[in-house]
Amino acid sequence: MTTDTHSSELPKRRARAWQAALKHPGLLFGGLVLVGMLAMGLLAPLIAPFDPYAQDITKRLIDPVWHPGGGWLHPLGTDHLGRDYLSRMIYGVRISLIIGFTTMLISGLIGSSLGLAAGYFGGRVDRAVMFLVTTRLSMPVILIALSAVALIKGSLTVVIAILGLLLWDRFAVVVRAATQQMRSQDYVTAAECLGCSKAYIIAGEILPNVMPQIIVVATLEMAHAILLEAALSFLGLGVQPPTPSWGLMIAEGRGEMLFSPWITAIPGLALLLLVLAINLVGDGLRDVTAQEQRH
Amino acid sequence: MLVFIVRRLLLAVLVLVTVSAISFTLLQVAGDLAQSIAGDSATVADVEAARRAHGLHRPFIVRYVDWLGSALRGDLGLSFFSREPVVKLIVDGVPITATLGFWAIVVAVAIAVPLGILAALRPNSWIDRLALTLAVIGQAMPSFWLALQMIILFGLMLRWLPISGSGTWQHLVMPVMVLALNAVPGIMRLTRAGMIEVLASDYIRTARAKGLSRWTIVRRHAVRNAIIPVISLAAVQLGFLLGGSIIVEAVFALHGVGHLAWISISRSDFPVVQGIVLMFSLIYVFLTLAADLLNAAIDPRIRLT
Numbered sequence: 001m002t003t004d005t006h007s008s009e010l011p012k013r014r015a016r017a018w019q020a021a022l023k024h025p026g027l028l029f030g031g032l033v034l035v036g037m038l039a040m041g042l043l044a045p046l047i048a049p050f051d052p053y054a055q056d057i058t059k060r061l062i063d064p065v066w067h068p069g070g071g072w073l074h075p076l077g078t079d080h081l082g083r084d085y086l087s088r089m090i091y092g093v094r095i096s097l098i099i100g101f102t103t104m105l106i107s108g109l110i111g112s113s114l115g116l117a118a119g120y121f122g123g124r125v126d127r128a129v130m131f132l133v134t135t136r137l138s139m140p141v142i143l144i145a146l147s148a149v150a151l152i153k154g155s156l157t158v159v160i161a162i163l164g165l166l167l168w169d170r171f172a173v174v175v176r177a178a179t180q181q182m183r184s185q186d187y188v189t190a191a192e193c194l195g196c197s198k199a200y201i202i203a204g205e206i207l208p209n210v211m212p213q214i215i216v217v218a219t220l221e222m223a224h225a226i227l228l229e230a231a232l233s234f235l236g237l238g239v240q241p242p243t244p245s246w247g248l249m250i251a252e253g254r255g256e257m258l259f260s261p262w263i264t265a266i267p268g269l270a271l272l273l274l275v276l277a278i279n280l281v282g283d284g285l286r287d288v289t290a291q292e293q294r295h
Numbered sequence: 296m297l298v299f300i301v302r303r304l305l306l307a308v309l310v311l312v313t314v315s316a317i318s319f320t321l322l323q324v325a326g327d328l329a330q331s332i333a334g335d336s337a338t339v340a341d342v343e344a345a346r347r348a349h350g351l352h353r354p355f356i357v358r359y360v361d362w363l364g365s366a367l368r369g370d371l372g373l374s375f376f377s378r379e380p381v382v383k384l385i386v387d388g389v390p391i392t393a394t395l396g397f398w399a400i401v402v403a404v405a406i407a408v409p410l411g412i413l414a415a416l417r418p419n420s421w422i423d424r425l426a427l428t429l430a431v432i433g434q435a436m437p438s439f440w441l442a443l444q445m446i447i448l449f450g451l452m453l454r455w456l457p458i459s460g461s462g463t464w465q466h467l468v469m470p471v472m473v474l475a476l477n478a479v480p481g482i483m484r485l486t487r488a489g490m491i492e493v494l495a496s497d498y499i500r501t502a503r504a505k506g507l508s509r510w511t512i513v514r515r516h517a518v519r520n521a522i523i524p525v526i527s528l529a530a531v532q533l534g535f536l537l538g539g540s541i542i543v544e545a546v547f548a549l550h551g552v553g554h555l556a557w558i559s560i561s562r563s564d565f566p567v568v569q570g571i572v573l574m575f576s577l578i579y580v581f582l583t584l585a586a587d588l589l590n591a592a593i594d595p596r597i598r599l600t
Contacts, residue, residue: 026431134306135313138579139572140538143556147568148321150560227437231542234439235557250440261447268440275435283431 020288027284033277041094050074050084052091052244057082064262076266079249080256085263088244089270095245096226096274099160103225104218106164111171112214116202118172119179129172136169145228149237159238163225174217178210212289219282223275230271246271296591303587307580311573315366318572319359322565349375362569371570376562381570384555391461391551392540398467399474400533407479408525411486412518415494426487430480438539442473442546459548470547477539478532485528489521523593527586534579 021027040047056078063069064077064085076085118129148162182188183206191201230247232238239245241252246267253263329346330337337345346352353361365372371381414426449469450458457466493499494517502512537553544553552571559567 131306131309131313134583135310135317138310138314138534138576138583139318140535140541140575140579142538142541143568143572143575144318144321146541146557146560147318147572150563151322223435227435230437231439234437235542235545237560247437247439250437250443254443257443257447258451264440264443264447268437268444271437271440272432272435275437276431279431279435 017288021284024284024287026280027288030277030280030284033273034281037093037274037277038097040090041097044090044094048084048087048090050087052083052087053242055081055083061256061260061263063260064266067262077260077262079252079263085266088249089246089266092244092246092249092267092270093274095156095239095243096229096271098156099163099229100222100226100278102160103163103167103229104222106160107166107168107221107225108171108214108218110165111168111217112175112207112210114168115172115175116179116206116210119176120183120198120202120206122180122183126176129176133169133172136166141166141228142231145232146235146237149232154232154238154240156239156243159229159232163228167221167225167228170221171214171217174213175210178213179206182206182209212285216282216286216289219278219285223278223282226271226275226278299591300588303584307584310580311576312363314576315363315573316359318569318576319362320355322569323355323358366570366573371573372566374559374564374567376559376564376567381566384567385552385570385574388550388552388555391549392537392544392553395467395470395474395540395543395549395551396533396536398471399536400478400529402471402475403478403482403532404529406475407482408486408522411483412490412513412521414483415487415490415521416513418491423487426483430483433476433480436476438473438477439542439546441476442469442543445469445473446546461549466547466549470543470549473546474536474539474543478529478536481532482525482528486521486525489524490517493517493521523590527583527590530582530586531579534575534582537575537578 021031059074059078059082060080061082062071062074062078065072065075067077070077074084074086076089079085079088114129114132118126145159145162145166149158152158152162188201188205191205196204229238229245230250233245233247234251236251239248241248249267250264253260253267256263329342329349329351350358350361362372369382371385373379374381374384377384410422410426410429414420414423417423446458446469449456456468457463458469460466499512499516502516507515540551541553541556543549544551545557548554552574555567556571558564559571
């Protein structure tokens with residue numbers, strides 16, 4: 001699979017994958033939303049109209065622009081401390097994306113390594129890894145994450161570290177199954193015959209071929225991590241105030257739920273849209289790579 | 296079959312011991328328990344007194360073996376906060392959480408399985424698209440936020456349902472719906488995928504060739520085969536719902552085990568937290584064990600692995 005004829009075909013395959021991606025409505029929509037959110041996070045200091053931490057008690061709970069009491073100065077209104085809600089929303093996407101991406105990297109590294117080892121070596125290694133997966137699955141993520149965050153005191157780093165150490169199970173299961181399939185392929189046997197080291201076979205031959213599956217799981221786990229962070233912060237045991245985490249903003253708006261329902265509605269809709277976009281990209285990539293394998 | 300059962304049982308026990316060790320270690324090493332119990336304003340002497348009072352000065356391994364031994368005898372210690380036995384606190388919460396979990400899984404299956412079957416019968420039709428859209432959105436929905444929006448709509452604006460507490464069946468409607476929606480996407484996708492696979496198989500073609508009606512084929516042949524993996528998924532989902540019930544019970548102020556977990560974590564009541572972790576793991580391990588044995592009974596090939 002990794003021969004010269006293969007690499008000369010690569011541009012053609014890339015072009016075909018792009019075409020397939022453009023024809024896939026879910027992937028296109030998800031991709032556009034994700035790019036938009038990413039740009040919002042990266043450009044936050046440039047596009048946010050106000051400082052997201054600046055409080056102004058005289059301007060508490062201004063209505064958003066679509067309400068009679070609202071105006072364009074604060075398009076999404078202000079929260080209970082008079083902070084500009086649009087600016088907080090823009091900075092909030094950074095928190096979600098950082099948590100989702102870093103958690104996914106940590107858990108992906110742990111899970112993929114375990115999955116590769118289990119799938120390639122089989123036998124005792126496989127049994128040990130599967131035991132770890134079963135044990136991990138029998139501990140409810142939310143309960144363990146809540147307890148751990150409460151003990152170490154919540155912060156961005158702590159939430160990332162804990163979720164990273166918890167969300168590797170799906171990577172391990174999927175990569176293990178994919179590796180088991182790859183293991184019996186001719187090119188792996190050929191590499192073994194040539195006397196390649198085990199480390200080379202795993203990293204150089206198998207890993208590139210299970211990468212599509214890893215990427216699909218990575219998107220799902222990224223979405224999972226973002227939702228969990230929001231839930232932890234909502235329960236008061238995640239990212240701490242005054243950080244503009246969307247989950248935390250929903251919790252802060254609870255007191256104003258009756259008269260200013262938009263305070264909880266806006267960050268929730270943003271979360272829904274972000275997670276939906278990431279999931280659509282994941283589903284789309286799975287469809288496109290599945291087509292790719294049929295060619 | 297007997298060898299299979301024994302091996303699965305041993306595995307389950309091993310998993311439980313590992314989980315108990317991990318949760319115990321986690322809660323012991325993550326911070327100074329004596330400091331947490333005594334509070335932030337405590338003096339050094341207060342912390343030392345708290346350490347002695349709760350036996351925290353003993354070596355770690357001694358405490359673990361001691362705790363595990365008592366746990367096996369059904370004694371999970373006393374709550375740091377209320378001084379009541381942990382087992383009693385948990386047992387008091389079980390009826391609410393169990394009712395919530397049971398109805399949530401019933402509602403989830405009642406929505407997801409028919410929808411998955413209908414979607415599989417007509418791939419790419421409007422009902423298939425509707426089902427997939429519902430699954431994608433359901434997966435992306437933050438459940439605590441959905442709960443709040445339902446409270447605003449049905450509780451505060453329409454005033455159809457009570458927004459917190461428990462007592463009547465009306466109190467359970469919103470929590471059950473929110474919890475069920477967590478489990479719908481997974482069950483629906485698996486039912487749909489299983490049905491599509493089964494409908495393309497040879498024995499369905501044979502059944503069709505025999506001239507059986509479409510409905511008989513679906514009911515007697517297709518659904519029965521496609522439902523097997525769904526049963527084990529539903530069992531596993533029931534375990535996951537326990538985790539979800541922490542959020543739902545916190546939002547709706549239902550005083551079940553999930554609420555107890557949240558409160559205990561917030562006030563560093565470690566014996567209770569440890570007890571709940573152990574209980575949730577026990578239930579999950581039991582459910583997967585039951586699902587495995589059920590599958591092994593239905594499909595003899597599984598027993599050989």
